[in-house]
Structure formats: structure tokens, C-alpha cells
Amino acid sequence: MSWGLVLQVLVSGLAAGAAYGLVGMGYSLIYRMTAVLDFAHGDLVNLGIFAFLLALGGGGAVAQVGLPVGILLLAAGVGVAVAMVGAMLLFRLAVEPFGPARAVGWIAATAAAGLLARGLIGAWFSAESYSVPDVLPLQGLGRNGLVDLPGGGVLELRNLAVLGVALALALGFDLFVARSRPGKAMRAAAEAPDTARLSGIDTERLQLLAWAIAGVLTAVAGLLLAPARPVTLQLGVVLGLKGTAAAVLGRLGSARGAVVAGLCLGVLESVVTSLFVPAFHLGSLNLPQLGPLPGMHDVLALLLLVLALALLPGRLRLAAEAPE
């Protein structure tokens, strides 16, 4: 194993992981500010990606290369805005009417909203899968956007860019929460909603802002990751669930935890799929020989989420005490 290959695996994992971290940050923020779980989080990813495609080609074929950067960015802006509005609508229509106490209400409502979004998108985009043009056109650099590494590895420049953009966004969000006035108000509203309200903070507007930010982060993550693979509606949902996994593993409610957990998840996935899986056989079970398993990294992330909920309940545990 050469250092070049190690670096290749590491960077591609970090890039994906940074995107998971962004999605997870949004999920965590929603939980912290409104005490609910978003069962349509992955569909915000879908909204972003497919609104982007709609803005570019109206649902028809989209040229993969050669589009002017300005148009790409404009369409990306449309996608992000649609996801943001979608998230705000989700909060207003599917969460607020029930309030945090009526869990069955918002669980079913957000899950149904996600299903509705998938249904509507699916009615318009009926093909099996779609290719999404890259918002970060780096093909001109290096050898078609690639840099050969010593020892056989290949460094994808867009992975570095994805990592950079995602980390910059995470850092910006962190600074926003730590320094800005609305950020401080958000922390106050999350810690002690009643006291915050008494001090004149409009907590409801901050909750809406939290959902809007989550929508933006999620859509950006989707647009960063989508170009590397065939895009289906399931991709968005799975990305949403990976973000959820990052949020849960990084101690739900903590934005930094979500980013760190997302990065770890990405690297783990990358390592497992590229190094171990080809050597993984189930021959003894008399099953057909298994080659590399491209879908296994999705299974891995979901398995981790289920296990995290099972084994690290931490503060997710049922209240052991009667309210006193």
C-alpha cells in the first residue's frame, strides 16, 4: 500500500464526510432549536438537486460540461433557495401545528412531506437516474481535474474543493453562532427558551431561521456530492440519513460534533469500500462470488446509525425521572 493510495482514499473520504457533516449540522441545529427530528431531511437534499436540474434544463437533458460558471452558480442558487423554502415550509406546516410534545404528529407529517416531495419530483423526473453537472468546474486543472500521486494514487482536485467549501461553510456557521447577534440569540433560545422569550428574543423566528439554515446546508451538501455519481431520489434520502448518523454519532445537538463525526464516517466508508471489500467473500455460504460492493458504504452508514441508537443512547434515553 503506497502513500499515494492512502492519500487518495483519505481525501475522497474526507470530502464525502465533510458533506455528511454539513447535513448533520443542519439536523443537529433543528433538534437543538425545535426539539424535533426531521424525517424529511434527505428530501431537502433531493429538493436542492432537482431544483438545480430543473433550473438548468427544465427536466430534460442537461449538458454535463461546457456550461458557463455564472449559469451554474445561478442554478445552484435556485436549488439552495428552493431547499431553504422547503425547509421553512416543512417547519411551518408539518412541525409547528403539532409542537414538540405531539411526537406522532410531526413524525408522520415530516415523513409524509418527504414522501410527497419524492412523489412530486418523481412525477416530473421519471428517468431511472440523472447526471448532475459539477458546480465546481475543475476539469481544466491538472490532468482533467486529477493529479497523479507517487505510488499509483490519484488525487481528485474536486474532492479537495468539496472539502474546502464544506469546511468553510461549517466554520462560517460556527462563527455565526458564536459571534453574531442572531447566533447568540439562537444559543440563548436553545438553552432556555422561556428566559429568552422574556428577554425579548423572538424564539419562533429563530426556529424558522434554524430550519432555513438547515435547508441551505443540506442542499449545498447535496450539490457538492451529486456530480460524482448517478443521482436517484434514494440518493438524497440516504445522504440525509448519513447526515442523521453524523448528527447522532456526534452527540445530537452539537454542530462541531456532527462535522467531526461526518468526517470520520466518510473516511471509514472510503476505507471500507476501497480496501477491504474486494477481499470480502461469502463463499462458504454457497453464494455467488462477491466482487467489490459499491453499495456497501451506504449499508455501513445506516448500520452505524442503527447501532448508535441501540448502543449509545446517552441523552436520547427516555426520561428516567418524573419531572420534578
Added chain:
Amino acid sequence: MIALLLALRRVALALAVAEDGTRRGLARVGAAGARTVRGAGGMARRGTARGGQALRHIADHLALGLMPAALAAAGLEDRLARNPAGRLVRRVHGQPRPDALPDGLGDLARWIRTDRVIPVVLLWGAGLAAVLAAGGPAVTSQAAQATYLLLALVGLHLLTVDTAQPSLGQAAFLAVGAYLTAVLRNRLGLGGVEAALVAGLLTAAVGFVVGFGAARLRPAFVALATWAFGWLVAVGIDALPQVSGGSAGIGLGGPMELRLGALGVDLRFGTTGHLLLGTALVALALVALRSAERSTVGMTWAAMRDSAALARALGYDVASHRRWTFFAAAGLAGLAGSLSAQAVGIVDPTSYTATVSLSLFVAVLIGSPFGVLGPFAGLAVARGLPALVEAGTSQAGLHLGQENGIVTALLTVAALVLALGGDRAERWRRRHSRRAPAAPAAEDGAAVAIGVPEAGAIPVSGTTAADPNPAGTAPGQARRRRPARPTPGARPALEVRALTKRFGGVHALDLVDLQVPTGEIHGLVGPNGSGKSTLLRCLSGTLPPDGGSVILDGRWLDHLDETGRVAAGIVRTFQRTVVLPGLTVAEHVELGLARRSPGSAWGQALAKTPGYREGARARRAAALALLRQCGLEGSAEADPEALSSGRQRLLQLVTAAAGGPSVLLLDEPAAGMRPDELELLERTIRQLAEYGLTLLVVEHNLRFLSRVVDRMTVLREGQVIATGRPQEIAADPHVRHAYLGSGRLTSVSRPGPVGIG
């Protein structure tokens, strides 16, 4: 002949309860036998009286011979002897004497009436007949599929409605059952029926594993865990096409067969066979579910659902109950998935998507206001409507139905608006979560006949017992009335050694030592923040201390958690009253009694065995007697939320005492009580202590406390500053200083409740 057998069975049932062979009871055996004979209609009218005579004769002999064995089997004697609350009941009211016979048929009739079983059966039968008579193979096959979905739906109802664990992954359990069946049949060569059974069991085990962690989580996280599990299965099917057959699915090769050579059974299930099998299984599952809901198990579910903290404080292992409901729900889904895959001969991945899971969840939501009709109604709407829309729009090439999910999503919204927008769901829950909503008259009659309070026993009714001027009762008088107790000085029942708890730099408890002899009422006072509640929480096991030991009757409890300590004999009440909206007042007390009592096991409760019925009746009688003790018997059938807050606190006390603890920890029992209620509280506490219960009472109302307790301990900043009789405490300069700085502590001697701190 059948009638005679039935009658004999009734006699046998009667034996399990006949306690002292009273003539009245035996007369009822005969009468019941006669009713059965008459009801069966096989015997001539003239034979009735003679049949009754004969039965009475038989019963007379059998009862005399078998009664002690039956009693011992029920374990009643033993339990009542061990339980202070039970001793109390027996002392005041004599032995609980079951008066009515185990009226299984009556219970059945009640169930048929309240759950509208007859219309359901008629409708179902008509639908079945129509499909069998007129439907082609395609229609029959679809009906069989729907029936199997119903089976999975019953399991989901158990999880979502009964135990408040919303599951968004039921279709994944269907998938597990189906794919396991493919492996079992195609690779291991199992027969269809065996494969279905094994797949069902294995799926149940998978459910147990998923539920293992989820059982400890709040409902929203249960939903998240099951949602993630659902997608894990869906993504796994995609990711491992070599195993799952990919989008094409797996063929199962040949129909399901059942061959039992020894019995000459050789069945081959076609679509009709599957439809009938599914119908039988659904009926069985529904009956079992309703039976459980209307039993102690259902009561436990209601407690877990509405206040897990209370259920734990009463000694129920909530997580374990939840895991087993996961086991059952997943098992039903696994069986359904296996059978439905075998009915169509292929394992088809599109049947197990997240959309299917959600539509099943919606079916439960839609069905929840309709009781036992619910699953039918829910499935008809949640799966039928999308199918109709699909059929309508596929002509136009739109496909807006099943696969797409738009209709399911809109249905969810409609169901939410209907079910949660109003208070219908709430009302439904209250109506249906009761075990036996009907026939309070008969049961009350039975209970009232159990025992009339003896002369000299305490007054019973809350209003008549109310002393309009309790302040007029001097402490000295109250003390003189107290009966003799076990001699103090024996080994302490509850001993606390050097208990320490720190929160950061604050010593909430600092080397606290405490010894409370058996039967003592011990007060615990101190200014706010002195560590009283922390001490109670460390004793009850909800808060792990940083050091020190808790010893109960010579047994070290430090390694035990809350459930373990309740089992060992320490039960506590909460500072804030918790009542369960789904249960009546009497059922609260029964909930306290039901833990570890005979006949409260799942299997017994489901089958409503004679032992269970006997246990239930004894519990009911004991609950009513206990309620009479504290003047609440008039509200036995009431909704506890309708009680005054003082009476709710009394109810809590009785519920906690009903479990038969040896030490009861009361956290501010008198808070918010009116004078008449204080009087009732005092009497109840005294009665409990008289029968050997040890009580540790945290209370701010010092006048009340000093009247009730034998000794009290004063805490200040986590340290014991004084222990002794109330008079000694009142005179203690340290205590005065703690409370008042300098000056006199007047509140103990002056009438009128004084809250300090």
C-alpha cells in the same frame, strides 16, 4: 354431551376460586352450570333443574377436596401474607373472598359487545365469501396479500398505539421474513410451513435486537431507529443483488405445502388456502391483542405509555416490556412477510419500501379511532385508496398511486388532521385502553360483598371522615391513638451509611448516616437545597451516589438499579403527582398490586386462565379495600384527573404501597392537601406503619409531620444536623439555627400548617 362437558369445565374453573366452599358460591356453580346447559340448547328444558342439582352435588364434593390445592396454586395466600398492604386488607376486611365465579363467557360476551365483534365478523365473512365465490385467482391472491398485511398491521398497532413506540420500519420486518424464507426454502430446502415459522421466529429475534436499544429511547428516537432500519434493509437489498436477487427479486419455486405423514395431512396452499390461513391468523392475532389490552398486561402498557417514570417506580422493567413488544410485532410481520411471499411465489423488493412502511403507519393512525375495526378500516383506506388512484390514473399514463406515494402522503396529512387535530384520538385512547370498561356494577357488587368495615375500623368516606377542624386534634391525642408496633430497637429496616453525592463542587449529600427501624415513620426535613430529594433519589436508585451504602433488612442494595430496589422492597412516590389518563383510580392501585402477583404473566393474561381471573379478582378486591382505607373508594371508577390534587397524591401513595414494599419513600405527600385530606393521609400512613411498613417522609408541613412521625432527621447542606423525636428536634438549637438563624422555632407547637424554605 357437549353441554355437560362445558358445565363440568365451569365447575373446574369454579374450583380454582372457591375459597371456603360457601353455599352461596356453590349454588352459583350450579346455577352457572344450568345457564350453560340452557344456553347450549342441546338439553331438554325439563332437564335443566335436574342438571343443576346434579352439578351442585358434584361440585360440593370436588370443592371440598380440591380447594386448598387450588388456593395454593393461585399463590394468593402466600402473597397476601408477605405483603403489608395485603395484611392490612385482611385485617380490616377479612380474607378477600371472591364472590363471583370466573365468568369467562360473561367476559367474552362483554368483549363481543364493546368491540362490536359481530358486525366485524359478519362484514369480514361477507367479504371473504364474495371473494371466494365471485373473485378470480387474481382477486383472491390480492385479498390474501391484504390479509397478510393485516397481520403485520396488528403487530404495528401493538407497537405504535399500545406501547407508544411509533415504528416507521414495519415493511422492513416483512422483508426480513420474506428473504429469510427464500434462504430457508431455496438454499436449506425447508418446507414452506416450516420456513414460515422459522422465518417468523428469526424476524422476531431481529426485532428484539432492533428494539433492544430502541426500547430505552424516547418515542421520536424509536421512530428514527425503525426508520433507519427500514432504509438499511431497502439499501441492503439494492447493495447486495447477489444475495437479494436485485430488483427482480427471488422466485420461491412451488407453492407452500404442509405434509405431516403421521397424521395423513397433505395440504397444498393455493391462493384460496392462503386467504383462509391469513384470515385465521389475523383473527387469532386480533383476539390475542385485545385480550392482552384488556388485561393487566394492557394496564402495564398504559403505564409505560403515559409515564415510563411511574411504571419504573412501581417496579416494572419498562425496557424489557418494550423489547418483547418489538419481538412480537416483528414476529407477526416476519410471519406475514414469509407467507405473503409464498402466496405469490416470489420475494419482490418493491413490497418492502419505505412507502409501504409509512402507509402501514398511516393505516394504524387512521384505524386507531375504530378499536378492533381499526386495522381493517386503516388498511382499506391506506392501501386501497392508492390502489384505486393508481388504477384510475394509469389509463392516462400518470401513475400517481401506489409506487409514487403522493396519495399515501396526502392520506397521512388527512389522517393527522382528523386524528390529532381534534381530541378524538385522546377520547378513543381513554375508551379503549381500559381493560374492562363494562360491567362495573357486577364487579362492584362482588367487591362490596367482600367485607364491611368492622366496628371500630376507620371511617371510610372522605367526606364523612373529614374533620372540619383538624387543628383541634392535639398531637398528643393522635399519638395515643396509635396502635402498638413492633418493638423498636430491633435491627433497622433501612440503614444508610456515609452516603455521599456531589454535584460539581456542591456536596448535596455529605456522609449521611440514617437508621430507620421497621415500622417507624421517619420524617426528613431541612431547608431547600439541603439534600432531601437527593437522598430519596439515591435511596430509590434513580441517582447513583458517589459513595456510601444503602442497606435494607441487612441486605446491601448498592449494586441494584431502580427496578432492582423496588423488587428488594424500596418504593418511592414522586414530588410531582403523576396520574395515568388511561386508567381509572382503582386500576392505578391494581397496577401497583399486579407486579409479581400471580396470574400477571403474559401468557396467562392472554389466555385468561382461571389463575389469571382469580388473580385479577383478588387484585380488584384488594384495590377497593385499599381505596377504602384512604377514603377514595367512592372514586374507584373515576378518571384520576378528575380528583383534587390532594386526592391524587393519596392515590399515588396507595398505588406505591400496593406493590408491597417494606420501605416507602414519600416525597412531600401533603403538598397541596386540604385539611380533610391531610386527615386521610395521616390515617393512611399510620395504618401502613401499623402493618409493618417503614416510611421515610420528606415534608415541608412541619406541623403535620411532627404529628405523624415517630422520629425525624434534619438535613442541612447535605449533612445530618439532628435526629430524634419531634419534640427534641423542636428544641434543638442547631435546628433552630438552620431554619431561623436565631430565635425560636415556633412552627411545631403552633397550630396551622407552616411551610418552611
